[in-house]
Amino acid sequence: MADFSSATVEYGPGPTSTTLLEMLKSQLDVTDDSRDDELALYLQLAGEAAERYIDNVIVLQPVNETFNRYRSAITLRYYPYIDGLTVMVDGQDMTSEFEVILKDGLDTAVKDRCGVRRDCCYKQVILTYNAGREPLPADLGFAIVQGAMGYELGGDQGGPASRESIVGVGSIEYAGASDGAAVGMGMFPGSAMAVLSAYKRWVC
Amino acid sequence: MFNPARYRRLYRRFLGPLSQTVTITLAAGGSYNVPAHVSRYQERDLVEGGPIQLGDLRLIIRADQLPDALATAQLSYADAVTIDGREYGFIHWDSYSRTVGPEIIAYEATVRG
Numbered sequence: 326m327a328d329f330s331s332a333t334v335e336y337g338p339g340p341t342s343t344t345l346l347e348m349l350k351s352q353l354d355v356t357d358d359s360r361d362d363e364l365a366l367y368l369q370l371a372g373e374a375a376e377r378y379i380d381n382v383i384v385l386q387p388v389n390e391t392f393n394r395y396r397s398a399i400t401l402r403y404y405p406y407i408d409g410l411t412v413m414v415d416g417q418d419m420t421s422e423f424e425v426i427l428k429d430g431l432d433t434a435v436k437d438r439c440g441v442r443r444d445c446c447y448k449q450v451i452l453t454y455n456a457g458r459e460p461l462p463a464d465l466g467f468a469i470v471q472g473a474m475g476y477e478l479g480g481d482q483g484g485p486a487s488r489e490s491i492v493g494v495g496s497i498e499y500a501g502a503s504d505g506a507a508v509g510m511g512m513f514p515g516s517a518m519a520v521l522s523a524y525k526r527w528v529c
Numbered sequence: 530m531f532n533p534a535r536y537r538r539l540y541r542r543f544l545g546p547l548s549q550t551v552t553i554t555l556a557a558g559g560s561y562n563v564p565a566h567v568s569r570y571q572e573r574d575l576v577e578g579g580p581i582q583l584g585d586l587r588l589i590i591r592a593d594q595l596p597d598a599l600a601t602a603q604l605s606y607a608d609a610v611t612i613d614g615r616e617y618g619f620i621h622w623d624s625y626s627r628t629v630g631p632e633i634i635a636y637e638a639t640v641r642g
Contacts, residue, residue: 354545491543494566
């Protein structure tokens with residue numbers, strides 16, 4: 326399982342590196358470690374929800390796919406492909422017979438070398454490889470942090486808070502279900518959804 | 530919805546960056562540095578004949594940051610709090626307004642100097 330709390334984001338000259346947990350604690354002004362487990366849970370919930378929404382992996386993790394019929398080339402389901410491809414064909418390790426071809430930034434294909442449209446190539450193939458991002462793009466990392474803040478700021482009442490107030494101290498207004506052009510979803514504000522949409526996996 | 534942990538988190542988020550350190554000195558002895566949110570009462574808080582006067586300050590102190598010796602003390606005007614080098618006496622010590630059920634989330638005090 327991918328660990329979202331320890332996933333890192335890099336930004337600025339240097340660059341500066343920080344984990345999603347550190348980003349979330351900074352946003353919430355949490356300065357000690359007493360709530361690390363709870364905040365890590367919020368990040369995990371937000372991260373997994375974001376992965377389901379974009380229909381792809383976000384943080385670097387091992388993935389696998391199974392195919393039960395012949396294909397001359399297989400477009401990998403998860404991207405970006407990083408490394409570690411293994412190919413099991415009908416129960417045998419046939420990794421050396423395959424190669425990864427990067428066609429463009431999004432589409433990664435595995436092509437077998439035994440010829441085009443030869444039914445003898447395989448009956449069942451299981452692919453295992455590492456896909457995802459490490460470090461995360463800053464905008465994607467912050468979108469997950471925003472989702473985690475949604476759980477923190479009202480997850481126990483069924484949705485993110487729109488306003489918080491303490492008598493004699495002050496109040497904070499949060500972006501609602503729709504802030505600007507993007508519409509929020511679940512614990513994610515519209516601004517986070519706008520970022521996630523750019524990473525969404527589209528199937529033609 | 531109304532669980533103490535949620536309100537403790539709310540007060541931490543607000544009072545963490547908005548608090549300043551004040552020094553509470555008990556007449557009976559003992560001095561304690563405590564983070565507190567300090568604000569002036571507004572005109573709408575002042576009621577003719579009421580206990581709050583122009584110039585009084587309101588302190589809000591998180592319960593989890595209050596030393597045990599102060600949590601059980603009945604602070605009075607004889608006890609002092611020093612804010613930005615100026616000394617004030619306690620007019621009112623409220624341990625009921627900022628609670629969730631039996632749990633005290635924060636104390637509120639009115640001080641005058």
